[in-house]
Amino acid sequence: MSRHHKENPYLAHRMPQHGAEDEPLFGFLPRKVTGAQVRKALQHDINPFTKIPHTPRYKEMLEARRKLPVYAQMDSSTRWCVVVLSFNKNQIIVIVGEPGVGKTTQIPQFVAYTDLPHVKGKLVACTQPRRVAAMSVAKRVADEMDVQLGRHVGYSIRFEDMTEPGTTFLTYMTDGMLLREAMNDPDLNHYSTIILDEVHERTVATDILMGILKSLAKKRSDLKIIIMSATLDALKFQNYFGIQKGSLAPLFKVPGRTYPVEVFYTREPEPDYVESAIRTVLMIHRAEDSGDIKLEADDFANQDSDSIGPIVCIPLYSSLPPEQQQRIFDPPPKPQRPNGPPGRKVVVSTNIAETSLTIDGIVYVVDPGFLKQSVYNPRIRIESLLVSPISKASAQQRAGRAGRTRPGKCFRLYTERDFMSELEEQTHPEILQSNLAITVSALLKLGVRDLVKFDYVDAPAPETLMRALELLNYLAALDDDGNLTALGSVMAEFPLDPQLSKTLISSPEFQCSNEILTITAMLSGEANVIANSHSVGFLLDFSVPNVWLRPNNQRKEADAAKALLTVPDGDHLTLFNVYNSYMQNKYDRNWALNNFLSARALAQAENVREQLQRNMERSELELVSITDEKKMCTAIRKVLCCGYFMQVAHKEGNMGNYLTVKDNQVVALHPSCGLDTQPEWVIFHEFVLTTRPYIRTATDVRAEWLLELAPVYFDIATFTDGETKRALKRVVNKQAGRSGRVERGTRRPKRRISEEAVALESMMLSFNLYS
């Protein structure tokens, strides 16, 4: 895609209607612009990008911007234009500053003024770890620049591209989105400057982007890179991005402007942070002056207070629909009677509000000291969302949120001793504790050859890399030398887990890609993973949106509605049936609600399906259907085996017990499962551990299909002795008898581990990781 430029400030003096000096960008040379010039252009009456006179609102907002600490870096007479100057001089710079100093909104604007990306037909991109942040910041910046959102300033997140090719020169985007773009254009040629924001959050996408940008900087000397962090661990990034070993990338610290926050600790550790949080909030409400409260936890129950003044609790998390998210900006409730005690607003938030979102008026912060994060255990190959302690850096961020408007207070629901001695200094990088299957295929797709030697900011554990390589190898996405196969390359194009990707890509061969596309969309909605630190086990869910509603007072009706939509051969087929019925009823919300289905989950599936369909068209994968319903169902069940042959369970005895293949975990079908019998073999989408281990979203499959479609994984020689192995053997012998052959023992399994994996394996042995 080529982005041609429309407005060239070099040519400004040729325009007849203004004198040259009237042009706001007169004399601006890209990357040679000074802070003083930028300041002057900002105060000009004409918008340099739209050539329209500025609105009064622009001037008002400019006044407010001038008060931001980051503005002073450009505006002060003693250190004027340090940021701009350094940007001009260096290829990579690091900027740190607390939330609220204006990094995210102002720096990209300064960069746009000195880099002048529109002159070159390029863009300045600023990444954010979260969609909400990308959207809301883009809106704010478009307002500040007096342009329409989606034109000169835009944003780009999944399902929503608010940019206009050829016009947009500043765009905010999620880090995952930029990573996707890098897969198709490894040199990121659209961009003149890339700003990675909130790098302290250490999301997997940001970490990988840091790695590829570091090497891309050598290749593309014209590319400028800015690393922005809200915490003071800048040295790590300065070191990482130093031009030579031992040298540091230049750093800019933007001093904060927040008010002092008094921090209180509990005297004793609190056994129940939810109960303790509620108590603290009510205490604040009774005893403290007016001012809203932000509570970071994951559960909060409103409790009747005595007649102190109304209190309103507002939840905040990312998957909340935007209009509900807006509620956090509502004013606190009015007193119940004239001159009565003032009302108070309590925002109960996940760590989305830690840095990404700023709510004015918050004076009190209650910090239970936990966050939910997904943690991958490579030994049992399970990723689960766990409640774990936050880092000191996070605790400081949280406290800082109380001092935005005036001096505030932060109540930490843990002891000072725990803070000092138990909390890690910095947030643990996500890449060190996640399932790397998607990451590994992304890196390979990005052209990284050697996954071990890749220049990670923090290198993941060899065992985790090994697990990822193994999974991708089984799925035939990697060959035995660790290279991406043609299949693997297509798989990486899809925003899906490798198992789902493989299933979808295999579907045209079975003439049912339309159907599998629907099922895939239904399976890949919002993440929905829960773990509880109090229970012995944990609950795991491979991201199934729950389409089934079951209101407490209408359970019977809900169950009856579900029974009508259930297909007895398997839950995957039921999901297909649900979506089809929804489609036949013209995507009607009310139909969904009348049938106790979540309209949001269905709308989400609709979105995902459209996106995946575009992906399939781009990859030239045929969209086909089988008309015969029975054949279609069989084909669907077979295709599922292509991607999920590692998630199979075999029935043991008649007590409803199943044993997962190879891992030998005793599991049961989840009570929500719609299978009318207990089939001998089932394929399942998720494993959940609540009151007992369950498998959920299960479908009846046949051993013959598994042997045929996943011969390597189902090589009998690789099974330990037991009922599963005997059952497989019976099927093999029956097949051999039918074809007149006699199976003589079993073949040795082909070695499926690449050289790289062997290297990893020996490394792991030397680290004693197998012990």
Added chain:
DNA sequence: GAGCACTGC
């Protein structure tokens, strides 16, 4: 006989 909303593509 079942829940319980980290984030992203």
